[in-house]
Amino acid sequence: MSSDLHHPAPDHNSWLTLPEQPPYPVVLVGGGPGAPDLITVRGQRALAWADVIIADHLGPTDHLAELCDITNKEIIDAAKLPYGKQMAQQRINELLVEAAQNGRKVVRLKGGDPYVFGRGFEERAALIEAGIGVIVVPGVTSxxxxxxxxxxxxxxxxxxxxxxxxxxxxxxxxxxxxxxxxxxxxxxxxxxxxxxxxxxxxxxxxxxxxxxxxxxxxxxxxxxxxxxxxxxxxxxxxxxxxxxxxxxxxxxxxxxxxxxxxxxx
Incomplete structure (x- = not known):
């Protein structure tokens, strides 16, 4: 396993004072358990910053317009329906890498917490392997x-x-x-x-x-x-x-x- 996966975390506190500019081009956001107002403040700031949002069904996707101005944002549905339609994980990884390489400001919106049975670590690993920086915003786990x-x-x-x-x-x-x-x-x-x-x-x-x-x-x-x-x-x-x-x-x-x-x- 590459030691790059264990580099020190960025200064998250500095982002709180500069919410319009996260330190990396991709942010993995935990959307919380279901209610849209249970997303974290930092997660909502990331949504406001992004110009493309790749969202799971279990994230608060039905309420994105309540959480940020989506007028000029591209919303990509990654599905992740329980025992239903799902976008292949490899394709999600590719979309994240492609969007970042094209200079987009990317939020990957996931239900609950990205690191609790959310495959967030796999997505972070794929981005780092491609040389792309990523920050993780924890979510409220269901x-x-x-x-x-x-x-x-x-x-x-x-x-x-x-x-x-x-x-x-x-x-x-x-x-x-x-x-x-x-x-x-x-x-x-x-x-x-x-x-x-x-x-x-x-x-x-x-x-x-x-x-x-x-x-x-x-x-x-x-x-x-x-x-x-x-x-x-x-x-x-x-x-x-x-x-x-x-x-x-x-x-x-x-x-x-x-x-x-x-x-x-």
């Missing part, structure tokens, strides 16, 4: 903010001292899965599963098979932080049936653990 919006605290005094965030994109047993399900089943802390609607039933079955208490409380929060937010509670044993009966669809966050008990969601 793994914590969506449960909070539904009244679920992922940590609670006297209940847990840890929480673990995992992707449910690949089912247990998938040949490409890097998840240690045995270790997860033994954890006493909270499990937060993102991208887990499709594989939620299989995940619950696997955790129970490996010793997790079937009565463990579960909260499922759909479209968190938006006007379409809804949440349901169940147990690990009934997770699969609840997803089906409540017609839960992505994006949704699943919280597994005793922190769900007694919350008003």
């Amino acid at each position: 793994a914590i903010s969506v449960p909070a919006a539904a009244g679920v605290s992922v940590t609670r005094r006297g209940i847990n001292h840890s929480f673990t965030v995992l992707s449910g994109h690949l089912a247990p047993g998938h040949t490409m899965s890097l998840t240690d399900w045995d270790a997860l089943a033994r954890l006493s802390g909270t499990l937060v599963i993102i991208m887990g609607v499709k594989n939620g039933p299989a995940i619950a079955d696997r955790l129970i098979e490996l010793g997790k208490n079937p009565a463990t409380p579960v909260a499922i929060i759909e479209e968190g932080t938006t006007s379409s937010q809804r949440s349901v509670t169940c147990t690990l044993a009934t997770l699969g049936a609840t997803i089906e009966q409540a017609a839960i669809h992505p994006p949704a966050v699943i919280v597994v653990g005793d922190v769900v008990e007694g919350t008003d969601n």
